[in-house]
Amino acid sequence: MNHSKYQIILYVIVLVIISTIGIQGYWNYKNYQSHRRQLVNDVQTSLDKAVDDYYTQLAEKTTFAFSFVNDTISSADHEHSEISSVLKHFDSTKSLLDFSKDSIKGVKIYTGYSADSIMELAQSDLERKKDSLIQSNIKNNVQYLDIKKLTSKVMISINSDSISLDNLSHLVNKELSRKQLDITYQLSFKAKNEETKKAHVWNPNTLEPPYLETQSKSNFLPKGSQLTIQFSNISSILLKRMVLGILISLTLILGVIACLIFLLKVIRNQKQLAEVKNDLISNMTHEFKTPIATIGVALESLKDFNALSDQKRTESYLNISNQQLTKLHMMVEKLLETATLDSHDLELKLESNNINDLLLQLKQKHQLQTNKTIHFSHPDEHIFALLDAFHFENAINNVLDNAIKYGGDIIKMTLSKENKRVLLSISDDGNGISKLHKEHIFDKFYRVPQGNTHDVKGFGIGLFYTKTIIEKHHGSIFLDSNTKQTTFTISIPHG
Structure with a gap:
């Protein structure tokens, strides 16, 4: 998949996510408006019922x-x-x-x-x-x-031009409690031909905006009068009524976003795997081509230039061929080791080993093969740990090999013991690794890009192998890199 197609898919996914959030936001807004209207209707119904009960109680006293x-x-x-x-x-x-x-x-x-x-x-x-x-x-x-x-309930409404808001408020509280409406409210009553500013108000100056209001539609109110209720703290009530819808909406949004992000991640991984595959094929071609060509030239020389009569020349060509075959064998073994790690069939043979001696041997071996300086510092006491010596040595060997290939002129190995853990750090004074590549440095077949060429050949499986082996020893490996120094820190149990 080329970069342009990947960008198009990315834009489509972002558009779908924004559309989903927008649709769910609009749906929740309409749901809020619907519950808001229903709340006003419930409060008005409670007020009308309270007015009816108010006149009913008067009727019981004045039949x-x-x-x-x-x-x-x-x-x-x-x-x-x-x-x-x-x-x-x-x-x-x-x-x-x-x-x-x-x-x-x-x-x-x-x-x-x-x-x-x-x-x-x-x-x-x-x-x-x-x-x-x-x-x-x-x-x-x-x-x-x-x-x-004559029913007093009717006659009082015909005859009276006022209403006791204190008595009415008790009935309103009763109705609101029955409907589980926890609101702060005030009542105002305006008689016929009375100015609004002169209306009788119960519980004034208690509301905090925003608040709603509605008027009673009871037929028993005095003709031409208005009974108004204003109420606040509606947010908690509306939230309780909408909680199920909000949860469903959030679940849907998060589900869609999670699926689309997962899809984008899969596409991105596939894109990276395709790039890694092409890079691996290119590296393998170059890695295998060199020893095969060298062996071919040696055999051709033995055949065409009568090298068989010259024993020294024959031994030289045979040694060159043998070295190249050994190199081919090692590369094939690395690929097979990687396949074994993926299949989870690798079993370690753990034995108590002296880490001081093992690391000292590795240091001496690599020092003979390079002009760079390798320092190894360790405590005087011997440190033992349960290790599979073969695989652990290969894992440390990969880190040292990378430090020699890509690092600076001075390489430091430090061994220490801390809180029942053995700590080994390997650092070099090279240019370091950028943050972008640090996240993938332990991925299989991953190599830090260097344009279309790599000065140092490889398959990008060394650090992946190291990380897997260390983790099978119940340990961990971390990378700390800046422009002046790159440090790999390995931690394994002591014992």
Whole structure:
């Protein structure tokens, strides 16, 4: 996959992520608006129910009824006239409780009783009346005697122009608690033709913005009046109502983002593997081509230039061929070792080994093969650890080999013991490794890019092999590099 296609895929993934976040954000906003409207509706319903209960409680205290007990009533028109007189009196009265029971002649007034009690009292009055009337008039009295009940719940709303906000607030609290609405609110009541600034307010100056408001739509409020409730701290309520939707939305967003990032990572890894594969094939071609060509030239010389008659020349060509074959064998072995590490079939033979002696032998071997200076510092006491000597020596050998190939002129090896761990650091004074390449330096087949050529040939499996072997010894390896020094630190258990 070329770089342009990778960039296009990257842009598409970013666009999909932004679109997903945008869609979910819009959906949550609409969900918020819907719950906000529902909350206002719930508060208004609670307020209306509280108003109804308010007048119901007043009705229970001020049940009102009247009956006509005048013996002279003889027509429905006359009865209608008396009812009109009573209603006219109601209209001029500030309260039903102020109504005088003796204010209308010929009308019996009952207040302070329930409807059933009023009917019983009226019937008792009728029975007493029977005893004092002439038998011939009983029929007329029975015919026109009637009980007219006026529901205080209605009459008070017709007659009153105010409402007790303190009493109403207790009923509002009850309804809000029943619906589990934990809000801070204030009530304001404006009578008919009254200015808003003169409205009666309960619990003023307690709200903190932002707040919402709604008006009661109860039919029992005095005509032309307005009862308003303003309430705040709605965020917590809306959050509780939206928590499931928010969690689903976040899960969806995170799921989409995770999948797309994983897809991008897979594509990026595939791109890197393709580059590593091409680099590996190129390196292997050059690595294998040189010894094969050298062996071919040696054999051709033996054949075409009569080198067999010259014993010294023959031995020289055979030695060259043998060295190149050994080099080919080592490269094949490295590739096979890498395959073995990947298959997890490698088993270590752990034995107690003297690390001081093992590292000293490695230092002497490499010092004979290079003009660079190798320093080795270690404590006087011998340090032992459970090691597979063969693989551990190869792992340290790879680090030293890289330091000699790519590092500066001075290489330092330091061995120490700390908190039941053995620490080995190998550093050189080379140019260091950039942060970008430090993250991949232990990856299989990875080599620090040097353009189209590599001054030092290799397959990029040495440090991968080292890291794997160290970890199989229950240890770890770290790289610390700057422009003046590169240091590999190896830690393994002491024992």
